[in-house]
Amino acid sequence: MLGIRTTLALAVLIGIAACGDSNGIADATIPNVVDTFTVASLEGGPLQSPSAYSIAANGLVRTYETTAFDFAYTTDQGKNFFLPLAVLGLSPGAALKPGLLPSDLAFDEITKAAQNGYITEDTVQVDSGDVFMVRSSDICTSLGVPQYAKLEILSIDPAAHTLTFQALANNNCGFRGLNEGIPKD
Secondary structure, three states, X not given: OHHHHHHHHHHHHHHHHHHOOOOOOOOOOOOEOEEEEEEEOOOOOOOOOOOEEEOOOOEEEOOOOOOOOOEEEEEEOOEEEEEEHHHHOXXXXXXXXXXXXXXXXXXXXXXXXXXXXXXXXXXXXXXXXXEEEEEOOOOXXXXXXXXXXXXEEEEEEOOOOXXXXXXXXXXXXXXXXXXXXXXXX
16 A cells, blocks of 8 residues: 555656646746837838837837737827737737737836737827837747737827837746746746
């Protein structure tokens, strides 16, 4: 009898060690860092300037060079808007669409991204001081999950047709933590 109990206990310990994290993913290795970006409007901004943001690239992209972005910036009649990819008709049939989620929390108070509730198929009017959580499309194909970021609009220059924001992107697949450093969540 002692042999069976010992074998069972050993099997349980091996199972626990093999599983590691309860979420079944490897530890995060990419540090979250806050960066500042200035994006140009699709309407009236300089053609050579990037007008979209990509969580996966953790940076700005030009919409005429790629569709691998999560939202673009535009202006219309003096108002400022973020356009999730689906609004531009660039994510048809995608199971998970990139989106934005307005937040009442201050930028530094957001420590973990929400999983649901993102605006994916409508324009999002924005202004200086606004804070958002951002979700990418299904980017981590091995896990079938998105990546997340948070951003705060720092300033808008109507004459230059630009918007400046700070962002922190979590490029670790399966993690939603939005603090600086290596995420735990």
